[in-house]
Amino acid sequence: MHRPGSCRHPHRGFTLIELLVAISLMALMAVLSWRGLDGVSRSQQGLQQRSDEVLTLQATLAQWGADLDAMVSQPDLPGLDWDGRTLRILRSSSADPGAGLVVVAWARRASNGLGQWLRWQSPPLAARGDLDLAWQKAALWGQAPSDDDRVREVRTVALDQWQVYFYRGNAWTNPLSSAGSAAASTSVPDGVRLVLTLPAGQAISGTLTRDWVSPLIGGGK
Numbered sequence: 001m002h003r004p005g006s007c008r009h010p011h012r013g014f015t016l017i018e019l020l021v022a023i024s025l026m027a028l029m030a031v032l033s034w035r036g037l038d039g040v041s042r043s044q045q046g047l048q049q050r051s052d053e054v055l056t057l058q059a060t061l062a063q064w065g066a067d068l069d070a071m072v073s074q075p076d077l078p079g080l081d082w083d084g085r086t087l088r089i090l091r092s093s094s095a096d097p098g099a100g101l102v103v104v105a106w107a108r109r110a111s112n113g114l115g116q117w118l119r120w121q122s123p124p125l126a127a128r129g130d131l132d133l134a135w136q137k138a139a140l141w142g143q144a145p146s147d148d149d150r151v152r153e154v155r156t157v158a159l160d161q162w163q164v165y166f167y168r169g170n171a172w173t174n175p176l177s178s179a180g181s182a183a184a185s186t187s188v189p190d191g192v193r194l195v196l197t198l199p200a201g202q203a204i205s206g207t208l209t210r211d212w213v214s215p216l217i218g219g220g221k
Contacts, residue, residue: 050203053157057203060156061210063119064194067091067104068212071188074101074128077135079188082164082175086142088135093124100126105138108159109145115199117159120145120152160197167191167213190214 070091073079081088089104103122108115120141122134141149165172166189194210 053203057157057198060117060119063156064106064210065212066094067106068192069215070094072101073188074131077131080166080192082166083139083142084176086139087164088138090131090135096124099124101131103131103134103138105141107142108162115159115161117156117162117196119154119156120149122152158199158202160199162197163195165193165195167193188214188216190217 067089068080071079071089072092074090077090079090086105086107089106090101091104093099093102102124105120107118107120109118110116120138122138125131125134137149140146141153145153164175166175167173168189172191172193191214192212194212196208196210198205198208
């Protein structure tokens with residue numbers, strides 16, 4: 001005889017439909033979580049890319065200013081020249097000032113429809129003949145670089161257009177204009193204005209103007 005309450009009923013398990021519903025909900029939660037993590041990751045990558053673009057632009061402009069600060073002139077060899085495509089600078093060597101002078105060139109080159117601002121630098125040179133040759137090579141590099149010249153160039157920032165102005169005679173002039181040509185000389189100008197047109201889609205886009213003032217007359221950059 002069975003005592004009251006002594007009969008045990010087997011535990012009820014999950015049905016197949018309940019398991020399928022649970023699995024579906026877990027799969028949906030996993031998809032939503034993955035999309036959320038992917039969105040956060042993409043946002044972080046975008047912020048990092050823009051931060052890198054700003055830092056690269058800052059470093060490039062700092063190098064531009066350093067090249068101008070270290071500019072020197074030699075007899076019959078200007079310290080600065082702009083031909084509308086390439087800006088050439090004769091400057092002291094930052095690595096070893098006693099090793100001689102270096103020729104630096106800045107130019108824009110388009111590749112696959114995208115413009116890039118480039119910097120080229122010669123090795124330190126002491127002989128006048130080597131300086132003259134490097135000065136001529138810098139101009140050729142800006143127009144048709146050789147494979148050897150490409151090794152010495154550094155790509156900096158994306159660039160649509162750029163223009164350079166010199167400050168002489170209490171006025172900004174285009175060195176390629178008649179007024180600028182008349183005022184041009186082998187002496188270093190009192191100031192140099194750099195106008196960059198940065199492409200859309202970058203961290204900083206549009207027109208950017210950077211002025212440099214010769215340390216000989218004081219002021220800032």
